[in-house]
Structure formats: C-alpha cells, structure tokens
Amino acid sequence: MPAMALQAIECITQGRELERPRTCPKEVYLLMQGCWQREPQQRMVIKDIHSRLLELVKNPPIYLDILG
Structure with a gap:
C-alpha cells in the first residue's frame, strides 16, 4: 500500500484530518x-x-496557485 494511503488511514483512525494540499x-x-x-x-x-x-466534471473548480 502506498505511503500516502497509510498516512491517510492513520490520520482517520486517530481522529485527525489531513491538510488540504496547496x-x-x-x-x-x-x-x-x-x-x-x-x-x-x-x-x-x-x-x-x-x-x-459528476458536478466537478461538469463545472471544474478554478484554482490559481498564486504562491507557486
């Protein structure tokens, strides 16, 4: 299992939330x-x-990475 999946499972079982990637x-x-x-x-x-x-496919969010 990929490391990110294990990290997500660990966070969820501990009641923590993963941060939103930039x-x-x-x-x-x-x-x-x-x-x-x-x-x-x-x-x-x-x-x-x-x-x-389906909504996201029909109306994709606009994202501007102004920090990057």
Missing part, C-alpha cells in the same frame, strides 16, 4: 473530507460521492 481545489478537499469521517455512518454514501464527482 494545489487541491476546496471543492475536491470537501469531498475528500466527506469520505474521511472516522465513523462509517458519517461518511458520504457512494451515490452522493458520484453526484459530486
């Missing part, structure tokens, strides 16, 4: 957070994830 649009990060809830019943259901992903 190049990650807010909309994508919010989707990720919905999948990272510690309690499975609090996580987004696949139907909602699918809907959000």
Whole structure:
C-alpha cells in the first residue's frame, strides 16, 4: 500500500484530518473530507460521492496557485 494511503488511514483512525494540499481545489478537499469521517455512518454514501464527482466534471473548480 502506498505511503500516502497509510498516512491517510492513520490520520482517520486517530481522529485527525489531513491538510488540504496547496494545489487541491476546496471543492475536491470537501469531498475528500466527506469520505474521511472516522465513523462509517458519517461518511458520504457512494451515490452522493458520484453526484459530486459528476458536478466537478461538469463545472471544474478554478484554482490559481498564486504562491507557486
């Protein structure tokens, strides 16, 4: 398993959140957070994830990396 996946699992099981990468649009990060809830019943259901992903494909977020 890739190191980043292990880091994500470790953070979630410890109740911590991974930081949003600088190049990650807010909309994508919010989707990720919905999948990272510690309690499975609090996580987004696949139907909602699918809907959000379709919206992101139809209306991609604009991201300007002004720090880079």
